[in-house]
Amino acid sequence: xxxxxxxxxxxxxxxxxxxxxxxxxxxxxxxxxxxxxxxxxxxxxxxxxxxxxxxxxxxxxxxxxxxxxxxxxxxxxxxxxxxxxxxxxxxxxxxxxxxxxxxxxxxxxxxxxxxxxxxxxxxxxxxxxxxxxxxxxxxxxx
Amino acid sequence: xxxxxxxxxxxxxxxxxxxxxxxxxxxxxxxxxxxxxxxxxxxxxxxxxxxxxxxxxxxxxxxxxxxxxxxxxxxxxxxxxxxxxxxxxxxxxxxxxxxxxxxxxxxxxxxxxxxxxxxxxxxxxxxxxxxxxxxxxxxxxx
Numbered sequence: 001x002x003x004x005x006x007x008x009x010x011x012x013x014x015x016x017x018x019x020x021x022x023x024x025x026x027x028x029x030x031x032x033x034x035x036x037x038x039x040x041x042x043x044x045x046x047x048x049x050x051x052x053x054x055x056x057x058x059x060x061x062x063x064x065x066x067x068x069x070x071x072x073x074x075x076x077x078x079x080x081x082x083x084x085x086x087x088x089x090x091x092x093x094x095x096x097x098x099x100x101x102x103x104x105x106x107x108x109x110x111x112x113x114x115x116x117x118x119x120x121x122x123x124x125x126x127x128x129x130x131x132x133x134x135x136x137x138x139x140x141x142x
Numbered sequence: 143x144x145x146x147x148x149x150x151x152x153x154x155x156x157x158x159x160x161x162x163x164x165x166x167x168x169x170x171x172x173x174x175x176x177x178x179x180x181x182x183x184x185x186x187x188x189x190x191x192x193x194x195x196x197x198x199x200x201x202x203x204x205x206x207x208x209x210x211x212x213x214x215x216x217x218x219x220x221x222x223x224x225x226x227x228x229x230x231x232x233x234x235x236x237x238x239x240x241x242x243x244x245x246x247x248x249x250x251x252x253x254x255x256x257x258x259x260x261x262x263x264x265x266x267x268x269x270x271x272x273x274x275x276x277x278x279x280x281x282x283x284x
Contacts, residue, residue, distance in 0.1 A: 001226050001227060001228075002226065002227040003224055003225060003226040003227070003235075004175075004177050004224075004225045004226075005222055005223070005224055005225075006175070006186075006188040006189055006192060006222070006223045006225060007192070007220070007221065007222050007223075008189055008192040008193045008196055008220075008221045009196075009218065009219065009220045009221065010193075010196050010197060010200060010218060010219045010220075010221070011217075011218050012200060012214075012216065012217035012218065015204070016201055016204055018197055018200055018201075020193045020196070020197060022185065022189040022192075022193070024182050024183050025183060025184060025185050025189065026183075026185075028170070028185065028193065030193065030197045031201075032201040032204070033146075033148070035146050036201075038201070040166050041166050041167060041168075042167060043164065043167050043168075043170065044148075044197075044201075045193075045194045045195070045197045045198035045201060045265075045266075045267050046148040046194075046198075046266070046267075047148055047150055047164040047167065048190045048191075048193050048194035048197065049190075049191070049194040049198075049267050049270060050148060050149070050150040050164075051150045051152075051162045051164070051170070051172065051187075051190050052187045052188075052190035052191040052194060053187070054150055054151075054152050054162070055152060055160055055162060055172045055186075055187045055190065056187035056188075056191075058152060058154060058160055059158055059160075059173075059174040059178075059180070059186075059187060062157070062158055062174070072154075074154065075153075075154035076151065076152060076153050076154065077151065077152045078149070078150075078151045078152075079149065079150045079151065079152070080147055080148070080149050081147070081148045081149075082145055082146075082147055083145060083146045083147075083148060083266060084143050084144070084145040084146075085143060085144040085145070086143075088264075088269070089263070089264040089266065089269070090264070090266040091266055091269055091270070092266055092270045093145075121231070122230075122231040122232070123187075124187075124188070124225060124231065124232040124233055124234055125187045125188075125191050127230070127231070127233055128191065128233070128234045128271050128272065128273050129270050129271055129272070130270065130271070130272045131270050
């Protein structure tokens with residue numbers, strides 16, 4: 001079975017701070033979020049999880065967009081994750097991704113919707129999480 | 143029930159590239175990995191997922207380390223995620239996190255091991271994924 005290995009590493013910087021590294025990539029300062037006592041201004045595990053899923057959805061959609069020759073002019077998404085205090089500790093209980101896109105022609109609107117639905121199914125990061133995910137697409141012709 | 147909302151947003155930059163943003167944080171260039179046709183040198187959804195879990199494990203462990211007054215001198219981790227081609231598409235099938243730490247005294251070694259085990263249980267990001275996770279701790283007194 002074909003497989004690929006991805007690697008990251010972390011160095012603790014004291015308190016709630018750490019440096020994240022990955023081969024060939026710029027280092028990234030991370031911390032716990034201010035909501036839980038960390039400093040402000042740094043990427044947090046909570047944000048990285050949402051960014052991972054949101055970016056994976058685009059990358060996977062791009063496969064179907066390219067394959068389907070969908071006329072895509074612009075694509076943005078806004079993602080919200082709700083973290084709740086449960087009996088088992090803090091848990092993400094829902095993640096919502098709202099996509100706003102501009103497409104070239106009317107037919108591309110439905111095609112983009114389908115591409116995103118396929119991406120939701122095949123994106124390895126949305127598949128890796130057990131959190132209910134809601135994805136909406138708002139595409140206009142422009 | 144207490145809850146917190148975390149937000150990120152994404153702007154497509156053409157091809158397999160995007161800009162990830164989160165309020166108060168520096169923008170982050172992301173792309174698909176070179177393994178799947180993306181450019182090199184940028185954070186990818188695959189790496190962000192590992193970084194999220196690895197950093198969450200540290201942040202959650204820090205809660206138990208502080209509470210237990212464990213003498214921690216240094217803490218690093220190296221994380222590997224195996225992505226495999228399955229019948230349902232690409233999937234992370236295992237994630238391994240290897241922690242190397244230096245502690246102040248012999249008693250801190252077992253205490254750190256316990257703190258990490260608690261972190262594994264309570265870290266919201268490891269709890270959010272359905273991928274088998276293996277965490278090992280190699281702590282020395284220094």
